[in-house]
Amino acid sequence: MPHLPTAGWRLPDAPPPDDSAPVEGALVWLRRDLRPDDHAALHLALRSARRVWCLFVFDTAILAPLPRTDRRVGFLHETVAALAHALRERGGGLVVRHGEAVPSVCEVAAALGVQRVYCARDYEPAPLARDATAERALASIGIPLYGCKDQVVFEMDELLTGQRSPYTVFTPYKRAWLQRLADDDLAPRRTAPHAGAFAPVPRPLAQRLPSLAELGFDPAPLATTLRAGRADDRLDDFLDRIDDYDERRDFPALKGPSYLGIDLRFGTVSLRRLAKLAHDRWQGGSKGAETWLSELVWREFYMQVLYHFPHAATGAFRPEYDRIRWDHGAEADARFDAWREGRTGYPLVDAAMRQLAQTGYMHNRLRMVTASFLAKDLGLDWRRGEAWFAEQLNDFELASNNGGWQWSASTGCDAQPYFRIFNPVNQSQKFDADGRFIRRYVPELAALPDKALHAPWLARPVDLAAAGITLGEQYPAPCVDHAAARDETLRRYAAARGG
Numbered sequence: 001m002p003h004l005p006t007a008g009w010r011l012p013d014a015p016p017p018d019d020s021a022p023v024e025g026a027l028v029w030l031r032r033d034l035r036p037d038d039h040a041a042l043h044l045a046l047r048s049a050r051r052v053w054c055l056f057v058f059d060t061a062i063l064a065p066l067p068r069t070d071r072r073v074g075f076l077h078e079t080v081a082a083l084a085h086a087l088r089e090r091g092g093g094l095v096v097r098h099g100e101a102v103p104s105v106c107e108v109a110a111a112l113g114v115q116r117v118y119c120a121r122d123y124e125p126a127p128l129a130r131d132a133t134a135e136r137a138l139a140s141i142g143i144p145l146y147g148c149k150d151q152v153v154f155e156m157d158e159l160l161t162g163q164r165s166p167y168t169v170f171t172p173y174k175r176a177w178l179q180r181l182a183d184d185d186l187a188p189r190r191t192a193p194h195a196g197a198f199a200p201v202p203r204p205l206a207q208r209l210p211s212l213a214e215l216g217f218d219p220a221p222l223a224t225t226l227r228a229g230r231a232d233d234r235l236d237d238f239l240d241r242i243d244d245y246d247e248r249r250d251f252p253a254l255k256g257p258s259y260l261g262i263d264l265r266f267g268t269v270s271l272r273r274l275a276k277l278a279h280d281r282w283q284g285g286s287k288g289a290e291t292w293l294s295e296l297v298w299r300e301f302y303m304q305v306l307y308h309f310p311h312a313a314t315g316a317f318r319p320e321y322d323r324i325r326w327d328h329g330a331e332a333d334a335r336f337d338a339w340r341e342g343r344t345g346y347p348l349v350d351a352a353m354r355q356l357a358q359t360g361y362m363h364n365r366l367r368m369v370t371a372s373f374l375a376k377d378l379g380l381d382w383r384r385g386e387a388w389f390a391e392q393l394n395d396f397e398l399a400s401n402n403g404g405w406q407w408s409a410s411t412g413c414d415a416q417p418y419f420r421i422f423n424p425v426n427q428s429q430k431f432d433a434d435g436r437f438i439r440r441y442v443p444e445l446a447a448l449p450d451k452a453l454h455a456p457w458l459a460r461p462v463d464l465a466a467a468g469i470t471l472g473e474q475y476p477a478p479c480v481d482h483a484a485a486r487d488e489t490l491r492r493y494a495a496a497r498g499g
Contacts, residue, residue, distance in 0.1 A: 008308075010156055011121055011131055011147025017047035025051045025114040025199075029105055029134075030094075031127075033120045033150050033267035034079045035231075036086040036191060040150040041118040043189035049116065051199035054087055055108050056080055058098040058215055061130075069220045071360045072262075072394055077212055078228030079266055084209065090191070092198030098210050102134045109143050111205055117143055120150035120267075123307040124398045151264075151271055152300045153177070153185050156307060166308035167301070168317075168413040174297045186276035226262055226361070226394060231269040234259055235277075242281060245288035252352070252363040253436035258292065259361075261395030264299070271296070302403030305413055312402060314383075316411035323496040324411075326381040335378045338479050339370070340388050342441070345471075345478035347453060348428035349373050351441035358441070360394035365431055371408035372422040377485040379492065382409035410493065418493040421486050428454040444474050 026049035028041050034056070036042070045052045058080075066073065084094040097104040109117050117138055122128065135145045149155045159176050160166060167173035212219060238258040241248070248256030263269040275296055281289035306312055316322045327335075338344050342353035352366035362370070367389070374385040386405040390396050406412025410420075432438055435453040439446040445453055447467035452459035457471060457478055464470070471477045 008156075009128060009132060011119070011135060011145060014044050014048065014116070014118060014146035014148060017044060019047070022047075023049045023115040025049055025053070025112055026116045026118060027105075027109050027112060027114045028052060028054045029117055029119040029145075030054055030056045030083070031119060031122065031267075032265065034076075034083050035268050035270065036083060036090060038188040038270035038273055039191055040148045040189045041120050042191045043194070044146075044148055045116070045118045046191055046194035046197045049114075049197060052092065052197045053095060053108075053112055053114070053199055053201065054092060055095045055097070055105065056083070057101045057104045058096070058210065059101040060099055061101065063215060063217075066217075067391070068216065068218045070217060070391075071220045072396070073215065073217045074212060074220050075226070075228050075262060075394065076266060077209075077215070077217075079268055081209055082229045087198065088200075090195045090198050091200065092195075093201035093206075095201050095205050096207060096209055098215060101130060102137050105134055106137050106141060108205065109138060110141055112202070114143060117145045119145065119147060121147040121155065122151075123155070123303045125306075125310045125313050128307075128310075150189075151267060152303055153271065153275055154180065154300065155304065159304070166304060168305065168309075170298060170301050170414045173301050173304075174294060177297050177300070181279070186272045186279065188270065188272060226259070228268070231260070231263040234263065235269060235274070239277065239281075241288075242278070242292060243286045243288040246291035247288070249291070250365045251431050252355075252366055253432055253434075253440075257364060265395045265397055298403075299397070299400050302399040303397075305403060306399040309413075312406065312412065313398065317406055317413045318411055318415075320498070321409075321411035321493075321496055324381075324492055325495070327379040332378075332380055335479055336374075336380055336384055338476070339374055339378060339380075339385070343476050344373070344378075344480075345457065345476040346373065346424045346428075347435075347438045347442050347445055347456065348432060349424050351432075351438045354441040356389075356392050360392060362389075362393065363437075365427075367404055368408050369422050369424060369427050371405050373424055375409040376421045376489040377424070377480050377482055379485065379488060382406065382411065418497075419490060421489060423482060425455045425482070442475070444469065 026045040028045050033039060033041065063073065080096065087094050095108050097108065105117065122131065138145045154177060159173065159180065167176065238260065241255065245256060248254045260269065260274065264271065275293065278289045278293035278296065282293055309317060340353060342350035342357065344350055349370055352362055352370050356362040371382065371385055374380050375382045382405050386401055389401055393401065403412060407415045410416055410418035433450065435450050438453055445456060448456060448459060449463055452463050456464065456469065456475060469475055
């Protein structure tokens with residue numbers, strides 16, 4: 001991986017568009033902004049150049065470590081194909097490459113003879129390092145690389161405390177975010193009015209889209225509702241339900257979430273569009289829209305935390321918690337395997353982990369429950385679970401995944417206090433009282449009565465027998481005692497804190 005740039009590094013902003021003196025050609029390097037409209041980099045390029053081309057690189061540095069069956073690559077592949085078609089309809093096209101990102105960008109920019117390259121900024125350590133390398137490489141051939149804000153409303157140093165330091169607590173960050181918000185922040189960055197600058201791909205640079213097999217991947221079907229090209233359908237469906245979001249979002253058996261995480265991850269829908277819809281609906285009195293807007297701000301908060309504190313990508317945000325003595329060895333590994341395979345003996349945890357394995361999705365409430373269970377019931381390093389989610393989640397974003405795990409493990413900024421430990425049985429009884437979610441993903445328990453479903457080891461022998469269940473055979477006994485694990489966790493964290 002390229003060396004990380006110095007803290008606070010950013011790609012320079014593009015000069016303001018000058019309609020009287022456009023440059024001859026510009027290249028837009030697309031990464032996780034895979035849509036043809038309401039697109040900051042395209043908007044700037046089309047207003048600043050007579051001819052504009054677009055490039056997407058299937059980056060081997062990102063793809064090589066992934067398993068051949070990674071679902072996200074299929075979604076990405078379909079999305080790139082749809083984007084290429086949309087750009088052709090607008091008079092342009094998409095140059096596609098498969099290889100190392102920086103050499104690919106330099107090669108295409110030089111072949112097109114462009115005067116500028118534009119891209120949307122990223123805020124994670126590895127992409128920042130890549131962009132710093134790309135800026136130097138392009139500069140060496142006389143082409144500047146300009147960044148712009150697209151996947152957030154406010155970035156980097158735009159929101160700071162009164163002491164000019166980054167926010168590390170969400171509530172004041174959200175308050176500052178809302179106070180600063182102006183109409184222009186959520187205004188769409190239209191491409192249609194300037195589409196005349198789109199240029200088709202020159203024949204020498206035209207290459208067909210590589211197949212999944214050529215990229216090194218096998219087909220891994222997504223659920224129909226998560227297919228590429230259906231962001232508008234997902235959004236329309238959610239807008240019919242958004243007013244009830246605050247009341248339904250914590251219940252995994254209900255259709256409460258937006259299911260737009262994968263679209264935010266790949267930029268198939270504009271964050272500005274989503275935030276404006278939520279903000280306008282909230283101003284109209286929707287409590288659900290207000291709650292969902294807060295979730296969008298949480299996502300942005302975690303991005304800015306990771307940008308300002310990149311050490312959190314590999315360790316605890318609060319360094320004293322790097323002293324926690326997590327369990328290791330064969331027994332710990334066996335507990336980790338039981339967790340990721342959904343056979344811990346705690347039905348809600350197991351249902352959630354099986355949902356993740358089968359679909360690449362996990363309900364947000366259950367992400368907190370399973371993360372807390374790994375760190376505070378099983379005594380395992382939260383980074384092991386973070387890495388598993390990173391491999392499995394269709395909507396994986398480093399900042400949100402890292403922030404969520406550190407919140408649950410109480411090692412991060414604005415985390416839940418370490419002495420607050422989710423009780424998986426209580427969570428099950430509260431948020432899946434009738435067992436609909438558990439029965440879907442742990443069908444071997446389906447015949448148990450509702451009350452017995454949440455803690456089968458406490459069920460009456462007659463109920464277990466009637467359901468055809470012998471603990472340890474059809475379904476495992478609990479791999480850990482929650483009360484004992486809670487006491488051990490309190491000692492573990494107190495020791496790390498020096499208490």
